[in-house]
Amino acid sequence: MSDVLDRGAVEIARAVAARETSALDLTEAALARAHQRDGAVGAYLAITDEVAREHARRVDARLAQGARLPLAGVPVAIKDNMCLAGTRTTAGSKMLGNWVAPYTATAVQRLLDAGAIPIGKANLDEFAMGSSCENSALGVTRNPWDLARVPGGSSGGSVAAVASGTATFALGSDTGGSIREPAAFCGVVGFKPTYGRVSRYGLIAFASSLDQIGPIAKSVEDAALVYETIAGVDAADATTVARPVETARGALRDDLAGVRVGIVREFDLAHLDPEVRAVYEQAYRDLEKLGAELVEVALPTADYGVATYYLIAPAECSSNLARFDGMRYGLRVEAADVGAxxxxxxxxxxxxxxxRRILIGTYALSSGYYDAYYVRAQKARTLIALDFRTAFERCDVIACPAASSPAFEFNAKSDPVSMYLMDYYTIPMSLAGLPSLSVPCGYVTPEGGRTPLPLGLELTTPLFAEAALLGIAHAYEVGTRHAQKQAPPALEAAR
Amino acid sequence: MPTGEIDVPYVAKLARLALSPTEIQRFGAQLGALLEHVEALQKLPIEDVAATAQVIPSVNVLRDDVAQPSLPREVVLEAAPQRQGSYFRVPQILGEPG
Structure with missing residues (x-):
């Protein structure tokens, strides 16, 4: 059974649909594995044994009736800012520490409808605000590659679950890099679709003009399958786009002939550590070897991304989190009067x-500062989006690092701005709403480090060009096979 | 762009956040550092640029005015910090303190 669990989502669903194993037997094995392995990693805030078994029985019954389920029996970890009816959904916050979701998020529901089995709720930075998962109020998640290091964030539990093999894939959410940076840190594929492609209904809001749900998986093919399952218009989220979702798996390709890859002039690799730089230079050469043509493109305003983001996202956060007032759900601390x-x-x-983010956002929106901070940032956002549009006149996809370093040690980024700069390479794409993913591209062993740590290559395409993006990423993945070259030591030890 | 210190107690009041004196000091310094970083936006020529609220063209989405089932009252009240029968119980909001 264990070897079935080591396969990808496409293979597992095929095996379960062919009745080589029942969904329930496979789920029992997955739960046993999660309980056995997760003690060291801490990917989950809750392993949802009973919910998983209930869904597994349902999948077996539906298969017996002849249902076709593209994710039959596939174990999934769900970031704990997404509602799953009847389970605690905490957003990693004491504010919602005991809140049981009364309904299910659309993206989660679509996975369940397709036969996926929710193994557990994955840890995250509180309300998805952070780049290391250290901001969770409810648990510590460790990087399966080196337990002394962070998994990245905010979707740290989701990537750690996939990297340690306790979930075949996971759902994450990405506001400024929260899928892509942790995916890079843990050596898995993390994909943020175009803003508006996946319903946000049932996703606890952080910054509503940026938040987007996406898959985290061991392969681009699995990410494509999950993407096809969760994407598409939803009446419950008016910002979802009424536009057909192309079959992403049909666009998977094995070479990059005729693809123009944009290398961003402003993202000078000379700023990186020499070892990290060498990995990215090799990645660009590999793209060329696969048939791509490298072209230089300019994103002159990308350097302003972090400043722009840390006004817009906190402004939206301060507004969204105003709902947590202790009246109708969540924590209440009684004081003298209602205001107190x-x-x-x-x-x-x-x-x-x-x-911190509520304060900065409230400040940026307050009387006298609104135009100077918030509106100025919104205008900068326009320029950043225009830069990308111009760049994409010369290329089909942009390639760059997903993060400037591999995973760092706990407490290494004690001042907030240095943590914010971890998202330097992912924020501009988020501000422009673009589909963007991170795919493993090599390893470095940091000075004094014990084990090799993975790095991620970030690939980005124009709005709604998800199929092309996944196709290109697949060609790079099968052409280099970095994910097959190493495995996290935590996983090796468990075998 | 205005510079200088954030009046943290005032902003905290707007945000309905009780802060301790140590927090006021710590957040004040950290937010000051962030404001220094965002000061860079001053350099961008943005005078004639339109503001972007959201990158995807969006339109009003209307639905037929038909009643839909909502969440069951019991399930929702189950999550309330305090309830009284079929109501949320909240601190007094209007009138003299009782």
């Missing part, structure tokens, strides 16, 4: 990073 109750509840319920 709000203030005491929010003081006790939110962690430092969330408070």
């Amino acid at each position: 109750t709000y203030e005491a509840t929010r003081a006790a319920g939110f962690g430092d990073e969330v408070k």
Whole structure:
């Protein structure tokens, strides 16, 4: 059974649909594995044994009735900012520490309808605010490649679950890099579709003009299958785009003949450590070897991405998180009167990073500062989006690092701005709403480090060009096979 | 762009966040560092640029005015910090303190 679990989602669904194993037997094996392995990694805030078994029985019954289920029996980890009815959904916050979701997020529901089995709810930075998963108020997640290092964030639990083999794939959410940076840190594929492709209904809101749900998987093919399953218009989210979702798996290709890959002039690799730089230079050469033509493109305003993002995202966060007032759900801390109750509840319920972002956002939106900060950032966002549009006149896809370094050690980024700069390479794409993914591209062993750590190549295409993006990423993946060259030591030990 | 210190207690009041004196000091310094970083936006020529609220063209989405089932009252009240019968129980909002 264990060897079935080591296969990809496409293979597992085929085996279950062919009744080589029942969904229930496979789920029992997956749960046993999750309990056995997750102690060291801490990917999950909750392993949902009973919910998983219930869905597995349902999948077996539906298959017996002849249903065709593209994700039959496939174990999935769900980032704990997405609602799954009847399970605690915490957003990694004390504010929602005991909140049981009364409904299910659309993206999660579509996975369940396709036969996927929810193994557990994955840890995250509180309300998805962070780049290391260290901001979770409810648990510590470690990088399966080196337990002394962070898994990245905010979807740290989701990537750690996939990297340690306790889930075949996971759902993450990405606002400024929260799928791509952790995917790079843990050596898995992390894909953020175009803004509006996947319904946000049931995703606990952080910054609504940027938040997007996407798959984290061991291969581009699996990511494509999950993407096809969750994407598409949803009446419950008016920002989803009424536009057909092309079959991404049909666009998977093995070479890059005729593909123009844009290398961004402003993303000078000379700023990186020499070893990291060598990996990316090799990645660009590999793209060329696969038939791509490398062209230089300019993104002159990309350097302003972090500054722009850290006004827009906190502004939206301060507005979205105003709903946590201790009245109808979540934590309440009683105080002298209603105003004091709000203030005491929010003081006790939110962690430092969330408070910082609420404060900066409230400030940027406050009277006298709105035009100077918030509107200026929105205008900068326009320029960043225009830069990409111009760049894509000369290329089909942009390639760059997903992060400037491999995973760092716990407590290594104690000042907030240095943590914010971890998203330097992912934020501009988010501000422009573009589909973007990280695919493993090599390994470095940092000075004093014990084991090799993975790096991720970020690939980005124009709006709605997900099929082309996945196709290109697949060609790079099968042409280089970096994910097959190494495995996380935590996983090796478990075998 | 205005510079200088953030009046943290004032902003915290707007945000309905109770902060301790140490938090006011710590957040003040950290937010100051962030404002220094975003100061870079001053250099961008943005005067004639339109603001982007959201990157995907969006239109009003209307649905037929037909009643839909909503969440069951019991399930929702189950999550309430305090309830009284079929209502949320909240601190007094209007009138003299009782």
